[in-house]
Amino acid sequence: xxxxxxxxxxxxxxxxxxxxxxxxxxxxxxxxxxxxxxxxxxxxxxxxxxxxxxxxxxxxxxxxxxxxxxxxxxxxxxxxxxxxxxxxxxxxxxxxxxxxxxxxxxxxxxxxxxxxxxxxxxxxxxxxxxxxxxxxxxxxxxxxxxxxxxxxxxxxxxxxxxxxxxxxxxxxxxxxxxxxxxxxxxxxxxxxxxxxxxxxxxxxxxxxxxxxxxxxxxxxx
Amino acid sequence: xxxxxxxxxxxxxxxxxxxxxxxxxxxxxxxxxxxxxxxxxxxxxxxxxxxxxxxxxxxxxxxxxxxxxxxxxxxxxxxxxxxxxxxxxxxxxxxxxxxxxxxxxxxxxxxxxxxxxxxxxxxxxxxxxxxxxxxxxxxxxxxxxxxxxxxxxxxxxxxxxxxxxxxxxxxxxxxxxxxxxxxxxxxxxxxxxxxxxxxxxxxxxxxxxxxxxxxxxxxxx
DNA sequence: TAGATTGTTAATCGATTAACAATC
DNA sequence: TAGATTGTTAATCGATTAACAATC
Numbered sequence: 001x002x003x004x005x006x007x008x009x010x011x012x013x014x015x016x017x018x019x020x021x022x023x024x025x026x027x028x029x030x031x032x033x034x035x036x037x038x039x040x041x042x043x044x045x046x047x048x049x050x051x052x053x054x055x056x057x058x059x060x061x062x063x064x065x066x067x068x069x070x071x072x073x074x075x076x077x078x079x080x081x082x083x084x085x086x087x088x089x090x091x092x093x094x095x096x097x098x099x100x101x102x103x104x105x106x107x108x109x110x111x112x113x114x115x116x117x118x119x120x121x122x123x124x125x126x127x128x129x130x131x132x133x134x135x136x137x138x139x140x141x142x143x144x145x146x147x148x149x150x151x152x153x154x155x156x157x158x159x160x161x162x163x164x165x166x167x168x169x170x171x172x173x174x175x176x177x178x179x180x181x182x183x184x185x186x187x188x189x190x191x192x193x194x195x196x197x198x199x200x201x202x203x204x205x206x207x208x209x210x211x212x213x214x215x216x217x218x219x220x221x
Numbered sequence: 222x223x224x225x226x227x228x229x230x231x232x233x234x235x236x237x238x239x240x241x242x243x244x245x246x247x248x249x250x251x252x253x254x255x256x257x258x259x260x261x262x263x264x265x266x267x268x269x270x271x272x273x274x275x276x277x278x279x280x281x282x283x284x285x286x287x288x289x290x291x292x293x294x295x296x297x298x299x300x301x302x303x304x305x306x307x308x309x310x311x312x313x314x315x316x317x318x319x320x321x322x323x324x325x326x327x328x329x330x331x332x333x334x335x336x337x338x339x340x341x342x343x344x345x346x347x348x349x350x351x352x353x354x355x356x357x358x359x360x361x362x363x364x365x366x367x368x369x370x371x372x373x374x375x376x377x378x379x380x381x382x383x384x385x386x387x388x389x390x391x392x393x394x395x396x397x398x399x400x401x402x403x404x405x406x407x408x409x410x411x412x413x414x415x416x417x418x419x420x421x422x423x424x425x426x427x428x429x430x431x432x433x434x435x436x437x438x439x440x441x442x
Numbered sequence: 443t444a445g446a447t448t449g450t451t452a453a454t455c456g457a458t459t460a461a462c463a464a465t466c
Numbered sequence: 467t468a469g470a471t472t473g474t475t476a477a478t479c480g481a482t483t484a485a486c487a488a489t490c
Contacts (some may be wrong), residue, residue, distance in 0.1 A: 007430075008480075009423075011481090012422075012426050012427075013419060013423060016419045016422040017403075017419070020401055020418065035446085035447065036448075042403075047447090048482075051447090051448065051449065052450090052482075052483090054448095055450075059448085059449070060448095061449080062448075062490060063490050064445080064446050064489060064490035065446080065447070066446090066448080067448090080422050080423075081425035081428065082425060086425060094319040095319070098313070098375065100417070102375065102378075102399075102401060103400075103417045103418045106418040106422075107417070150421070150424065150428075154319065154323065157323075174424045174428040176417075179323045179324075180324050180327055182263075190427035190431050191424075192420050192424045194417070195323075196321070196324045196328070196415070198234060198237045198241075199397050199413050200307075200309075200328065200397060200413075201237040201301050202234060202301075203371060203396075204371075205236075205301045206233075206395065206411035207371075208302040209228075210411050229457065232457090256470085256471065256472090257471075257472075258471080268471090269460070269461095270457095272472065272473065273458075273459090273473090273474090275473090281472095282472050282473080283466060283472075284466050284470085284471055284473075285464095285465060285466035285469080285470050285472070286465095286470080287472080
């Protein structure tokens, strides 16, 4: 049964991985039913871990049969919150269209790019990632009017913390920090840091140490 | 003393975070000496964890004094492998200049963007991210001639796995997968997955569950 | 019924935290 | 010497793995 408290961070990451893989299966039309063994093998997790991950949230499978792909997708999307719409604003007029395109199959349903902010007067009103660029002065107004839930941060280091404070005052629900700069946020405020520097640093460590170690070479961030 | 085997993945990520924060301190010129307490508070880790992380690799501090920032930077860069040069190739002609600019302060020393590959004839020879675009047919040649260590993947899903196989045959040392698509690589091959889909999925989970939980809201990937 | 595969309990393994002697 | 802070040991906490009864 649900013990929705204190799920390991790693479990939530795995859930995202399952979700993506299951969607791929559904798109291909097969298999309709998947075992923990197959799903685990595909993604590099043990079958026990797969079952444990699902069992932590309920009984999603059928003994002797496996998990129905379509069921599992519904369950996981409910757990992760991908069964609702999330409106996103980008801070910093950076072209992400190619990156967004790669993520489209997963991202397009629950997420909607709704606003882009910049302080460059010459960019205002132009389209970027399919959205008109707004001036950063209108941050609070647009966030509230457009009901933005999530902000993706790609602004210069020096102005970022002030903007983050304004975002939080405006009632933003969560922040994805796409820069390597640390943000100060209230305790427990939902913040995910995703940046190239850390990814590359970690990769270098693994490259230099991969002969010696035995596992956990596949790192997700 | 060193027990270079089996360092927790989380520790390596924290090491990257320390490294970045210490570089900021050095750039500002102060403090020259930092305690585990201060460093931990700044980054949201406990002082015990900070000391444990360093002690796992050696004795970097002075009892009663703390850690010399400049020493610590050297130690960590040696551990992570940021004391050497890494040549990087990008697969998929995607403009990353803005994103690279954000990461510049950390990235610029150890990493060098050396090549960009694409299969679009019209793009060949043009500059992207400061480098001339090469045709993907020349992958093996360029990788070997330019001594590329790391590939960043931003190619379309359907062609990617073949390219990954070619990269590995060419002797690439590690791969940073910037797309949400799973790559098949040999056991223990250094691979880091870094993608927006997973970041956003995790963020959504944290947004919907942040009232109930107590800690670990700050997730790094 | 026999084979397959889940959900769960117990055992192991690993990481974090607390406490404190060592020492600058 | 007194105050500060490390490095390390022991205790706690948490996550993963192994094993197996339940059951489709």
